[in-house]
Amino acid sequence: xxxxxxxxxxxxxIFKIAERKGVPVSTNAIAKELHTSAASVTDMLQxxxxxxxxxxxxxxxxxxxxxxxxxxxxxxxxHRLWESFLVEKLGFSWDEVHDIAEQLEHIDSPLLVxxxxxxxxxxxxxxxxxxxxDRNGKFTLRSQIPLHQxxxxxxxxxxxxxxxxxxxxxxxxxxxxxxGTSIRLIETFDFDNSxxxxxxxxxxxxxxxxxxxxxxxxxx
Amino acid sequence: xxxxxxxxxxxxxIFKIAERKGVPVSTNAIAKELHTSAASVTDMLQxxxxxxxxxxxxxxxxxxxxxxxxxxxxxxxxHRLWESFLVEKLGFSWDEVHDIAEQLEHIDSPLLVxxxxxxxxxxxxxxxxxxxxDRNGKFTLRSQIPLHQxxxxxxxxxxxxxxxxxxxxxxxxxxxxxxGTSIRLIETFDFDNSxxxxxxxxxxxxxxxxxxxxxxxxxx
DNA sequence: AAGAATATTTAGATTTACCTAAAAAAAAAT
DNA sequence: ATTTTTTTTTAGGTAAATCTAAATATTCTT
Ligand SMILES: [Mn+2]
Ligand SMILES: [Mn+2]
Ligand SMILES: [Mn+2]
Ligand SMILES: [Mn+2]
Numbered sequence: 001x002x003x004x005x006x007x008x009x010x011x012x013x014i015f016k017i018a019e020r021k022g023v024p025v026s027t028n029a030i031a032k033e034l035h036t037s038a039a040s041v042t043d044m045l046q047x048x049x050x051x052x053x054x055x056x057x058x059x060x061x062x063x064x065x066x067x068x069x070x071x072x073x074x075x076x077x078x079h080r081l082w083e084s085f086l087v088e089k090l091g092f093s094w095d096e097v098h099d100i101a102e103q104l105e106h107i108d109s110p111l112l113v114x115x116x117x118x119x120x121x122x123x124x125x126x127x128x129x130x131x132x133x134d135r136n137g138k139f140t141l142r143s144q145i146p147l148h149q150x151x152x153x154x155x156x157x158x159x160x161x162x163x164x165x166x167x168x169x170x171x172x173x174x175x176x177x178x179x180g181t182s183i184r185l186i187e188t189f190d191f192d193n194s195x196x197x198x199x200x201x202x203x204x205x206x207x208x209x210x211x212x213x214x215x216x217x218x219x220x
Numbered sequence: 221x222x223x224x225x226x227x228x229x230x231x232x233x234i235f236k237i238a239e240r241k242g243v244p245v246s247t248n249a250i251a252k253e254l255h256t257s258a259a260s261v262t263d264m265l266q267x268x269x270x271x272x273x274x275x276x277x278x279x280x281x282x283x284x285x286x287x288x289x290x291x292x293x294x295x296x297x298x299h300r301l302w303e304s305f306l307v308e309k310l311g312f313s314w315d316e317v318h319d320i321a322e323q324l325e326h327i328d329s330p331l332l333v334x335x336x337x338x339x340x341x342x343x344x345x346x347x348x349x350x351x352x353x354d355r356n357g358k359f360t361l362r363s364q365i366p367l368h369q370x371x372x373x374x375x376x377x378x379x380x381x382x383x384x385x386x387x388x389x390x391x392x393x394x395x396x397x398x399x400g401t402s403i404r405l406i407e408t409f410d411f412d413n414s415x416x417x418x419x420x421x422x423x424x425x426x427x428x429x430x431x432x433x434x435x436x437x438x439x440x
Numbered sequence: 441a442a443g444a445a446t447a448t449t450t451a452g453a454t455t456t457a458c459c460t461a462a463a464a465a466a467a468a469a470t
Numbered sequence: 471a472t473t474t475t476t477t478t479t480t481a482g483g484t485a486a487a488t489c490t491a492a493a494t495a496t497t498c499t500t
Binding site: 004006036037039040043044047058059060 | 486487488489490491494495496
């Protein structure tokens, strides 16, 4: 009932791709997510299928079994709890924590995870606004829309960002955009889908579609 | 400048054996410490020697180079800081933390270690009384003697235990012996070197030489 | 419905970290 | 100073996780 770091990373990748693009998940999509070769992915899928963690049909892609989903969910729980710990208790900023959490999520101790959860007061969302599954694997659901889906003049509160790369997050810092920031959509430019926005009732910026599509808000 | 978990475990083992028994450290001693075969140890020593982490002479044993010592010291620092965190912040008891710290000590992030150190208020000793090296690798030295070196009637305060196994530590819990506990040596039995002791001016126990030799005290 | 392009699997290697059994060296005992 | 015992190294192999190149299956395009 314990898995290698490698097996865990594959299960988490499959879970995340399935969330974004649905099932079945293709070999190439996994290879891209994990920066590895398609051949390596095929090897691992056969292994995971034998262990009943995925349902695999040659040339047709994979889907997680309920066991596989359980493992992936616990990993995501650990990742997001550790990120919360690093920000809330150790004073890290949101652009510094992902890579460290990639390591910490593989620490194997259910007791530690639950103690950490309690120490943090059972947080429901991590520093990037992503929901933290509870000890039973249950995610808190919220309605959220990508920033560009606001109508002109509408205001949204940032509740999540979908990209955790350091470069992306420090760019948001430059724009004074964090979780909780209010953004008014002023105008959409159809030419390249860039947006003119007003941040916190003060600064105005023109942001690319690549930036805006990773920002999720709830309407006020 | 980054090493595998396996390489790190060998370096730490060599450091600890050298501390206890001096240099050079034999192949067999390492094999025993890491529960592995002598042949595996030889393989690894050759690899570590190539990387300039140990000075290795065939059939003659090894000694850490200054690079090797540096790596080992940082590992010990991480291990003991994580143990302190688990006890001080997450409410673990001293017999539950060693195995988890064995995993956490391999997390690679110097910034994390130093933030953790600050979060814990720069502790000088871990939950077992072992000194925590500072960020420059400096250990706080104290004079400590094994319990059996007290003379009859003398009192010592427990400042460290040398064995971290769960079984040993829960036994000490049974005897109400913790870091800081005062123990009076009542009598030594030469037959098997067992000791009659009085714990915290109240309970008397007869303890085996195997138990007493892992308890270190300072005279009051 | 072919043919071309893309995706996936298989074949065959490589690296790391192990192992057992045999050989060689060092240390201990006579 | 031999002989015996112990320690250490070498030889040869295995399993996990990766790779590249070649073969095969699927999907897209005409
Ligand atoms: Mn993350
Ligand atoms: Mn996150
Ligand atoms: Mn320990
Ligand atoms: Mn300790």
